[in-house]
Amino acid sequence: MVSFFLRNKLVIVYGLSMAILLFLLKWLELRFMIINHSMEIYIGAIAVIFMGIGIWVALKLARPKKETVVIEKEVFVTQSAEFVFDEKELNRLAISKRELEVLQLMSKGLSNQEIAEALFVSLNTIKTHSSNLFIKLDVKRRTQAVEKAKQLKIIA
Amino acid sequence: MVSFFLRNKLVIVYGLSMAILLFLLKWLELRFMIINHSMEIYIGAIAVIFMGIGIWVALKLARPKKETVVIEKEVFVTQSAEFVFDEKELNRLAISKRELEVLQLMSKGLSNQEIAEALFVSLNTIKTHSSNLFIKLDVKRRTQAVEKAKQLKIIA
DNA sequence: CTCAGAATCATACTTAAGTATGAAGAAAAA
DNA sequence: TTTTTCTTCATACTTAAGTATGATTCTGAG
Known part of the structure; x- marks a missing residue:
């Protein structure tokens, strides 16, 4: 009704x-x-x-119908694969801040004497840090240290 | 009108x-x-x-209204930084095949003696090739040679 | 306050890297 | 065929890297 x-x-x-x-x-x-x-x-x-x-x-x-037209537009955003520092690996190897500094300058091709001058310490200090780094990274020479550190992503 | x-x-x-x-x-x-x-x-x-x-x-x-809605959809594209060998640079520096072989093994962290053994030549030969490489790359030591070669994309 | 770890420095020594000079043989280019 | 370039090797030497050992100071955690 x-x-x-x-x-x-x-x-x-x-x-x-x-x-x-x-x-x-x-x-x-x-x-x-x-x-x-x-x-x-x-x-x-x-x-x-x-x-x-x-x-x-x-x-x-005649109710006016609203006609909705949906347009999907794809926007491409480029995401560069940049170096991501692996802090966990650094802690695992127990590499100290100073040791990391030496390693970074070593990877840039500086000699021990040049590294010493850059960090305002003596050549003996750098030799000590290098030696400690080689033990921690389980390598025999600086070329191996640099290569391994890049693979482990503790230097760029 | x-x-x-x-x-x-x-x-x-x-x-x-x-x-x-x-x-x-x-x-x-x-x-x-x-x-x-x-x-x-x-x-x-x-x-x-x-x-x-x-x-x-x-x-x-009473015409029906059309309503247009634009939806932007973000698509993330990762830019992979893969190694692309720069042959032009290699030719520019006039680095020979044998010299390149030495450079590649050097970058892997091998000592001169180890490189000599890998390539079945004497230590003296490696020292000669190294010396020539340093001149061509305008560097003083192997760490610099490796670093520069990577930047120039003549080694991976 | 004490102790452990990091940072710094030294001495003495060995090994490896790097330089200078020269020579010989093979392969490619003129 | 001759010349140039690449590859290989040697000797003698210097420099830098790397090892071993020890000591001192500073800082942060317990």
Whole structure:
């Protein structure tokens, strides 16, 4: 019963509007029967009113659907494979900060004397650090130390 | 001029329709003036016609809107830094095949004696090749030679 | 405060790397 | 065929790297 009303809501409202309007028409018809020279105005009013009703009804019927168009756009972001320092490996080998500094300069091709000057220490100190590094990295010479450290990612 | 017509197409068509309908009304009005008892039918016809016009006009006006949504999707591309042998650089430096072999083994951390054994030559030969390499690469020691060769992409 | 680890430095010594000079043979280019 | 380049090897020497041993100072954790 209620569902019948909801489903036909528009039709019922439309019908009632028509009934009211027809009643209004009859009433206005009788009044214009008395004032006979305003016939054109009367008819013009009817035309406008019913057109307005038509527009209103149509707008209600034809609900504008929003059409959504989804466009997926791929954006390529380049991610360079940069050196990632492996701190875990450094800790595992128990290499100290100073030892790492020596190793880094060694990998750049500096001699022991040059490393000593860069770090403001004596040549003996560098020899000591080198020797300790070789033990920790289990290598025999600086070329091996540098190569191994790069593989282990503790230097760039 | 033409754009004026296109922009106001609906208004113009609507106006013309109104003019024609008014003309029709006047014509029907004169005919029903002769047959006086059909007044209600005449007015009812007007109401129906103008409502129909209203509906038609409204349906034309109410165009469904299109909504465009752009979704950006990020795709990460890893840039692999693979070794690409630079033969041009090798030729520029005039490094011979044998010299390159020595350089490659040197970069792996082998001592001169070990390189000699690997290539079935004497230690003196390796020292000669090394010396020549250092001159060509403009370096003072093997660590510098290896580092520079990697930068120049003549060894991996 | 004590102790362990890191950093620094030294001496004495050995080994490896690197330089200078020269020679011979093989292969490629003119 | 001659010349140039590459490859190999040697001798003598210097320099740098690497080893062994020991000592001192500083810093941070317990």
